[in-house]
Amino acid sequence: MVGVLSVFRRGFGLIAFLAVPVLPALAAPVIEETLPVPSMSGHFTLQTPDGRTVSDANFRGKWLLVYFGYTNCPDVCPTVLNEIGVALNEMGPLARKIQPVFISVDPVRDKAPVLKKYLSSFDPRIVGLRGDGEATEAAAKSFHVYYRPVSLGNAQYTMDHSGFLYLIDPKGKFVTLITGNLPGHGIAQALRKQIK
Secondary structure, eight states, X not given: OHHHHHHHHHHHHHXXXXXXXXXXXXXXXXXXXOOXXXXXXXXXXXXOXXXXXXXXXXXXXXXXXXXXEOTTOSSHHHHHHHHHHHHHHHHGGGGGGEEEEEEESOTTTOOHHHHHHHHTTSOTTOEEEBOOXXXXXXXXXXXXXXXEEEEEETTEEEEEEOOEEEEEOXXXXXXXXXXXXXXXXXXXXXXXXXXX
């Protein structure tokens, strides 16, 4: 028993010894590191489903809420588009200052009629845009959007892509990213922080 007590005392002393240097470290102030925001031009020149060519400059004077996705997306894209509609409804009259834009990252399948039919299921204020491969890539690069096709076999594929909403101010300057997994009221809350 004496041996066990001796080991316990030595062990307790070791624990007390190790804890002493740690305590001041716990009281030290926490310094948060902020990462620089990558510069985003937010430029694009794409087509609406009715064939009109538009660029980001066509929307000056409005806040742009931009989301990149594709019409064959099984769940995430339709959920985000639906929640954008909920957010616009929650914004009330302030929603008139916002232009939501859906940019397709799947130029092969998302032809104009497909995009038009797809967007008819969502809030009519959402403008759909598409382009050929080159225009799509240029738009994605200007927002630092990641996307790529992923083979499913049997000549089928899905698209892997970034899931953020990009907020651009009325002068065309990137303001902030909003995570795409927020419910509508969360998107509305994030927008209200920026839009007065």
